[in-house]
Amino acid sequence: MTIREIEELSGMTRANIRFYEKEGLITPERNSNGYRNYSEEDLSILKRIRLLRTLHLSLEDIKSLSRNEQELAGLLIRHLTALKKEQQALAHFVKVCEQLCKDRAVYSSFDAQYYLDLLDTSASELPAELKEDAIPKVTSPWVRYFARSIDAAMYMILWNMFLSLVLHINIMETGFAGLVADIIAYNCLFLLAEPFILSRFGTTPGKFLFGLRVTAETGARLTHGEALHRTWTVLKKGCGFNLPVYWIIRTYKSYRACKDGEILDWEQETLLWLNDRYIPLKVSVSLVSLTLINTLSLILVWQAGALPQNRGDLTVEQYAENFNDMERYFSIDRQLNLPGNITVYGIVTIDDSRLILNKDGAWEKIPGTPYITGTAENYAELPQLDYTVEDGVMTGLNFSASCENEDITIASYGDLMAVSALAFLCAQDDYRLLPAAPTFIYAQIKASGDSFSSFKISEAGVTISCTVEYDGYELRPDTWSQSRVLVPAYGSEPSFSINFSVTKA
Incomplete structure (x- = not known):
């Protein structure tokens, strides 16, 4: 049957059907012309999904049923227990709402603590609604890492340009002393450039490419002092001052903390926002572009360092x-x-x-x-x-x-x-x-x-x-x-x- 027919028979929208196909719950065959041909089995599965989702079962539970990882009866018993607990909680909510109505409570003056006590819930136990009422924490550690890498490459290109074009140093043969100079120069450039860019534009070239921006907790752009404090903390706690080995340790710890949704040290008084549209495409394109641009820039800067100071007609x-x-x-x-x-x-x-x-x-x-x-x-x-x-x-x-x-x-x-x-x-x-x-x-x-x-x-x-x-x-x-x-x-x-x-x- 066609997509239009299965929409009518299943009571679902085309978007629903496409989503469940993407999730692997149904696998329609395709005709020779490339159009999907839905079977009676696909229709039966969609009706089961509609019923179970209406009963508030999670999509993950339905997936586990389709993979035969658990039995429907056992799952329903656990779900029924959860529903009964929710029903009891709702009964408490009904009583409190009734009490508020009887007391003719006014928003600007009613004693909230009295009614919180009536709910008989733990102060540390946040309701689902409060968990939703929060500014979303940007995790995406790899997106943030790649954005930082682009900025780091930009700073190192500037430093190599100075070494090569001004000092005429062969940047490929600097040895241990060159490594030390590179670390010091990068840290200094990072501390000078990043606060300036963040306080003026609210983002950096790397962050901009990946849809990231940084603001104060009020949503306003950071002052230079705030941006400097954030950058210093990133350099110290996130990058370990780029010291060999220590940098790996600090980067890994930051990665784990970010992945677990923890507030990082440099995020205590700032907010990171992410526009996550087309992130996979941005990551792929940006990485390829970064590699090509960085390699070409490094080669050009390296070779430009060999150009002599005297050009044109020579004595x-x-x-x-x-x-x-x-x-x-x-x-x-x-x-x-x-x-x-x-x-x-x-x-x-x-x-x-x-x-x-x-x-x-x-x-x-x-x-x-x-x-x-x-x-x-x-x-x-x-x-x-x-x-x-x-x-x-x-x-x-x-x-x-x-x-x-x-x-x-x-x-x-x-x-x-x-x-x-x-x-x-x-x-x-x-x-x-x-x-x-x-x-x-x-x-x-x-x-x-x-x-x-x-x-x-x-x-x-x-x-x-x-x-x-x-x-x-x-x-x-x-x-x-x-x-x-x-x-x-x-x-x-x-x-x-x-x-x-x-x-x-």
């Missing part, structure tokens, strides 16, 4: 500043003619022995830092960079190195070539972060350099090329480091040459 002095900044950004702390993690005579590790370029573009050591003059291996010297300059503006640079029949170990020139190229390429007006991000170009050049392979790259009107030729050498791990180097083969007449150039079209 040699400006190029030298870019080169030195690039060395620091990519955490290069050694002389670029030596392999990574080199030790002096195989014993002492030098933490920062790198050379930098002076204003004339020549190598010089950093004042107050060590400079390696001897190692257990005889490594090739660091080649000097040569610059092509027209009217005081650089149009390119190059270096070359060669050796023949010498007992010299040759370390990779990958880092030298990558830093030299990026210091010039990333300064060009036509250069764009995407798709040729600095870190990706660096990795491409370094990979070719570490394998002693020739390559050619063109980007933003700049051509980066390298030609490597060698014979009589073996490529193998270095004795004093984990890097691969070229070592003369026993009994051979080794020869090596490299020509590297960066030219602007």
Whole structure:
């Protein structure tokens, strides 16, 4: 039978029938055209449901009957007992109402306590009506958590932008000190931004996406002081100041308290409201969007940190500043003619022995830092960079190195070539972060350099090329480091040459 027919026969509305189908109480078949075809059994079930619901049985009880989890007779006996207790309570209510009428009680002056005593109920026992007469407590811990995550991502993006764009720090290589700085910075941003946003708009970006807003108990917008007190309590009791491990403990405890409907510490004097329309859709869309936006923003901010301070037409002095900044950004702390993690005579590790370029573009050591003059291996010297300059503006640079029949170990020139190229390429007006991000170009050049392979790259009107030729050498791990180097083969007449150039079209 059709939906219209079963509506008439069951005495239920279409909305009722669809609801009970959604709850799994009836399962109509579908015709070939996709329309539902209700059976006599479906009709019988709907009539049973109508009767039992009219008798005030709960939907959960009816579901348990349909799953054969309990017998109807036992359920009715328990329900009958509850109805009789309710009947007795109603009799008390009737008597009190009659007494109020006899006493001609006036709302503004009658003694409520006298009549409460007549009801003979416990003061701690709230009637169902009073339980309903309350501002609904927003639980939804996952909705609240995701809303908080969006706000946290926003604050961390701002912090990473400062590190990357202002301080030119590689945000992917900050180590333990960076973690500590991140925690302190996030807490400070949270305390500064959240009270301001809440007191001005009554919500935050994350809360807004999930239909959440915060007000005072009067329903008015929070003052800045109230918002600050709430934010501080959230940071302390809800997030545990974002300290590792402790943050997990505080978050879990907050989750359990929220799920159990408890009033959280930061909700003592404020109210959280939830517009729960389309929450599942909002959660899905917001999570996907958050992941994409956060990932893209992190990549862009990370790569933007590698952009040099000097852009456009460069002098040699400006190029030298870019080169030195690039060395620091990519955490290069050694002389670029030596392999990574080199030790002096195989014993002492030098933490920062790198050379930098002076204003004339020549190598010089950093004042107050060590400079390696001897190692257990005889490594090739660091080649000097040569610059092509027209009217005081650089149009390119190059270096070359060669050796023949010498007992010299040759370390990779990958880092030298990558830093030299990026210091010039990333300064060009036509250069764009995407798709040729600095870190990706660096990795491409370094990979070719570490394998002693020739390559050619063109980007933003700049051509980066390298030609490597060698014979009589073996490529193998270095004795004093984990890097691969070229070592003369026993009994051979080794020869090596490299020509590297960066030219602007």
